Amino acid sequence: MSDVVIVGRANAGKTSACLRLARALGVEDLVWMVERTDGARERRRLPIREAERWLTSGEPHSTRWLQTLTIPVARGKSSRTVDIVDSAGLAEGRVRDEAVRRAMGQTLRALVAAKAVLHVIDAADIGRALQVSPSPFHALDEQLVAIGRTKAFYLILANKIDLPSADRGVEWLRARLRDARVIATSAKTGAGFDEVKRYVWKLA
């Protein structure tokens, strides 16, 4: 098994997590295989320092295709690879932009086909929602958890733990999803990614 698909709601930090993971696995010069929704493929090379500026944004739906990083992983004397697939964020309700709808469809196809899934959840968002509601979980995340549990490998990244409300969000997620693996991460500071790396490393 060597394909790990990163999914989650728009803006959860999927692309940032992908970059952090690449960095944790020792990759500095990224080669992305971009697969557009019209089926066209393109190879893109980007130093990791520039990637954050170009590929992540505070605006939701900044990723609108599948982008795959093939990462070499040293295993004793042999060298193997793991493909990390960053996907377009999912959203609930009616999405007006057709390009975003297509990209979400592409994410769902990748999710269905995937054997290994990393699900990124914005823990700070959950923590904030808890201040006004006892049920802060989005239906979409609920569905992703149900799909994730059917996979051979499923890991939840409770992300943005550098933000003030995230601690409560992580606590709530851990209590709610007791039998799932939840790792508290910050794609901003890198916290938690050594542990994520250890899991992904085993998939190579």
Ligand SMILES: Nc1nc2c(ncn2[C@@H]2O[C@H](COP(=O)(O)OP(=O)(O)OP(=O)(O)O)[C@@H](O)[C@H]2O)c(=O)[nH]1
């Ligand atoms: N404070 C904080 N901000 C984060 C973290 N991870 C991502 N962000 C910010 O959240 C925003 C969205 O990050 P992206 O990595 O683009 O999120 P995404 O899930 O790929 O978004 P889409 O592709 O639009 O679905 C950006 O402004 C990031 O800088 C984190 O751990 N902490």
Ligand SMILES: [Mg+2]
């Ligand atoms: Mg993205």
